[in-house]
Amino acid sequence: MxxxxxxxxxxxxxxxxxxxxxxxxxxxxxxxxxxxxxxxxxxxxxxxxxxxxxxxxxxxxxxxxxxxxxxxxxxxxxxxxxxxxxxIIEGHSHLLLHPYNETSWNDQVLKESPAERAIRGVVHARNSLMAGITTMRDLGAEGAGYTDVYLKKTIDEGIIPGPRLLVAGPAIVATGAYGPKGFHDGVSVPLGAETASGIDEVIKTVRRQLGNGASFIKVYADYRWTPGAPSQPTFLPQELEAMVATAASAGSYVVAHASTPEGMRRAIMAGVETIEHGDGGTLEIFELMKENNVALCPTLAAGDAIEQYGGWDKEKESEPERIKAKKVSFNLALKSGVTMVFGGDVGVFPHGENYREMELMVSYGMQPLEVLKTATSVNAKVFHLNNLGQxxxxxxxxxxxxxxxxxxxxxxxxxxxxxxxxxxxxxxxx
Structure with missing residues (x-):
């Protein structure tokens, strides 16, 4: 020919x-x-x-x-x-989730197989890439095991298009503190993360996850112990410290889901590198983060999306209390000078609409140029990406x-x- x-x-x-x-x-x-x-x-x-x-x-x-x-x-x-x-370097995503107004988080974990979720993940990865996301930190497979590790592998090998990935694998939760919940004690259900308790077990779990291909470790420093209850701290300080030390000895690091002042404080003092969400953060806590070189990923777009799924018409109605409180905590974080990470918890809302977080960061009080820095050079530095972001x-x-x-x-x-x-x-x- x-x-x-x-x-x-x-x-x-x-x-x-x-x-x-x-x-x-x-x-x-x-x-x-x-x-x-x-x-x-x-x-x-x-x-x-x-x-x-x-x-x-x-x-x-x-x-x-x-x-x-x-x-x-x-x-x-x-x-x-x-x-x-x-x-753009996306700092908080879930490639294996899709918007909760399509399917609830519980039903995604309980009813969608890892195979189906992997197929969705392929689509999500391409949508993200076409939206300018060339690197992405994925914060947990949410019940799909190590499927995010294999998405990363197939992207790295050129089999499917997608951003460069940093993946957390299953993530780690304290025994009893995660979901899906609401079933009687005779029912065994798959969970959205891997459970662990005690020094020996958390060390073993960190080592297993890193050995299975996780780029870093995500822990839940606080969560709801029963459905509808307020979040409370989960791991003991000694458990968090053991996980951070174990990850560091393997050349990796730990990030923490945390929204309560005490959960955030324990994670900060244990040596995590980023706090995810931080909704209940106080000025004192954010200053503690700055002092200990811990960055904040505020995930503004997730809360905004969830409130809209619940019926809030943001064009016509006043802001719900959750949004008002998030604006207050975000401005306290800005006042403290803590390093900001761009990451919207995309997956809660559609992949490819990552820009929502940037819009809200500006709307809530950050300057556009600072937001652009956060989504590029700052995230690259925080995520140890020495040849990206500039x-x-x-x-x-x-x-x-x-x-x-x-x-x-x-x-x-x-x-x-x-x-x-x-x-x-x-x-x-x-």
């Missing part, structure tokens, strides 16, 4: 992909690629008139056009009206282009026109 017949067949197979993406991929190996947007957000600062050069999967230049010393065969891609920025020479070419200027209007982040991961163009629109 001739070259042109091959080209016709391949183009037909890839008909859902734009010709610009196809030809970029086909000719990418011939030399450097020069991206020419209106502006570049490098992960820390916005620059007008910059260009960015790519060779293979690495950034080779970022700066003013006059400083670029390109060789022959440079492919130039113009991005008029767009902001080029590092790929547009700098030698960094991996995970890049996105946004129509407009999201530093002036955060809503622009919804309009993703280009996605590049590891130097491969996956989406390009005018």
């Amino acid at each position: 001739t070259f042109f017949k091959h080209l016709i067949v391949l183009t037909s197979v890839l008909k859902k992909i734009s010709l610009a993406v196809f030809f970029f991929t086909f000719f990418h190996g011939l030399g450097q690629t020069l991206l020419v947007p209106d502006r570049v957000f490098d992960g820390e600062t916005m620059h007008s008139g910059w260009v960015v050069a790519i060779n293979g999967n690495k950034i080779t230049y970022a700066g003013i056009p006059e400083g670029f010393k390109g060789s022959k065969g440079v492919t130039k891609i113009s991005l008029p009206g767009m902001t080029l920025m590092p790929g 547009i700098r020479q030698g960094y991996l070419a995970d890049l996105i282009a946004v129509k407009g200027d999201p530093a002036k209007d955060i809503l622009a982040i919804k309009n993703i026109k280009m996605v590049m991961k590891d130097g491969q163009m996956l989406k390009q629109e005018n």
Whole structure:
């Protein structure tokens, strides 16, 4: 078959992909690629008139056009009206969950098989990638065992498209403190996480999860002991300390679901790296987090979505108490100067709508440029991603282009026109 017949067949197979993406991929190996947007957000600062050069999967230049010393065969891609920025790093997601107004969390855990949830996860991973999420921290398989580990494996091997993944595996809960609940004591139900109690058992559980492929350990430092009850601390301080020490000795770390002041305090003092949610955090607790270099992932979008599922019309009705309280705690966190992690608990709401968290962070009082930093360079630092989150020479070419200027209007982040991961163009629109 001739070259042109091959080209016709391949183009037909890839008909859902734009010709610009196809030809970029086909000719990418011939030399450097020069991206020419209106502006570049490098992960820390916005620059007008910059260009960015790519060779293979690495950034080779970022700066003013006059400083670029390109060789022959440079492919130039113009991005008029767009902001080029590092790929977004999602800090709190659940690829194996889908919105609770479609199916409740209990029914997802009890009635959807790991196979079905894995198939959904493939779709969720692609939707996230096309929305500009090139790296994602997944905070637990929620009853699907190590399915998130295998999603990561298939993405890494190029079998399915998706973001770079950091995965928690099953997550760890104190015996008796998690669900699904509401059944009599003679009924055995699958749980949304792995239970453990006592120093020896929590050490063994951390080692097992890391050995089975978890990138890090997620623990529940507080939770509801019975349905509808307020959250209370779960693990003893000594248990949390043992899990942190065990993970550290294996070259990993621990993050904690925590929403009560005491649950947060225990997790902070034990040495976790991030607190997830933090709804009941006080100024004293957030200052303690800052002092101990513990970051906060506030997950504003999850609570916003759940209130709407419960009937709140946010366009017409006043804010529920839960939203008012979350705004107060978020502003206390801002006042404390604690490091913020971008992560919305996506899965509670649709994958691919990760931008909701950025919109709410701005709405609740954070500056748009600070939100962009959090979703790129800050998350990269917190998650130990040394070659991502910034547009700098030698960094991996995970890049996105946004129509407009999201530093002036955060809503622009919804309009993703280009996605590049590891130097491969996956989406390009005018």
